[in-house]
Amino acid sequence: AQSVTQLGSHVSVSEGALVLLRCNYSSSVPPYLFWYVQYPNQGLQLLLKYTSAATLVKGINGFEAEFKKSETSFHLTKPSAHMSDAAEYFCAVSRRITGGGNKLTFGTGTQLKVEL
């Protein structure tokens, strides 16, 4: 079975500081990994995904994540936080479903707070 663990349910940073959101995965096969962001009262929006093409993945809004197989990690970073980054962030692992599509298994989420 595949799973992800997000360390820290709440992270607080100052505006302009580095953002680091942690995600560790468990998978018996090479994983496909995703980061989604959820703003209040909205659905989830894809930030970036890892599909084995490159270990450093760049996403929208200045976010990036690095896949480290030896550490089974896929941490999300952004060099300089902006107030608009305040949201909940979900890491997810995907597997193909027999019959079509894929199944996402999400972590419990990390609420990012950005302070002035």
Add this chain to the structure above:
Amino acid sequence: EAGVAQSPRYKIIEKRQSVAFWCNPISGHATLYWYQQILGQGPKLLIQFQNNGVVDDSQLPKDRFSAERLKGVDSTLKIQPAKLEDSAVYLCASSPYTSGASYEQYFGPGTRLTVT
């Protein structure tokens, strides 16, 4: 391109009542997903459709939940009778791809259900 549409956005019902949620995926998307997101948790897949057929409903509480996707387009999720623990946000997602684990799912804004 219009996104995934869901209605209603909010619903308050009493326990033992019934409720239905509607989802209209992005035009042309073959795969449709319903997720349940309880406060403080990541989304959990309830059911997945490929066109109008079910490919995964292993986590759907079938004694009270039902879903259909007639004509392979929009979908309805029903709860009858509702319990207090069904209070959650119900997210609908769709994907244009019929196979593969690396593909993005596009999420709607969700329906927030409160059962009193």
